[in-house]
Amino acid sequence: NTKITQSPRYLILGRANKSLECEQHLGHNAMYWYKQSAEKPPELMFLYNLKQLIRNETVPSRFIPECPDSSKLLLHISAVDPEDSAVYFCASSPRTGGAFTGQLYFGEGSKLTVL
């Protein structure tokens, strides 16, 4: 799927700060960050719908999302913890109105390994 691109694809960190980037070329209104730990389904972290943030309150405050425009999404991570080791997927969907999500499309993922 080259219509949602993520970077970097792999990163290995100590207790450092890092940002993940995502760009979608599908013209979708909603963009998401999901976290997938080993052998588990993805878990929703954040949703931007028409640039409005909807946050999953269980996500630690060291994760800060940013949506500079409707096609781009960033995830800033500060002082990573070993439990943050996972694959972080960006996704997007039409979400044309109300609470109707629409078909979800995922990017290739960014695999974070915390030492």
Place this chain on the structure above:
Amino acid sequence: GQQVQQSPASLVLQEGENAELQCNFSTSLNSMQWFYQRPGGSLVSLFYNPSGTKHSGRLTSTTVIKERRSSLHISSSQTTDSGTYLCALDRGSALGRLHFGAGTQLIVIP
């Protein structure tokens, strides 16, 4: 409790056999989406199915709302079908959260 129950948890097939994967849900449904994920790979959307039956090549998805179930049928399985299949329930939540099943790990042997 778990809103989406996916079964079986794992399945081993001989190449050429058919497979039926199930998701049962306990809440209201806007749509059920089926994904395929290869180990270390991304999630590829197979079907977005609010109700009825949809076909794509050797794959068929059927969602029956009144029976609170959705199924994915794979016919004439191939070794390249191996991977994890996930269903995800869209309840139309304002939070935009999809409720994922635990997944079915499929292995197709030659």
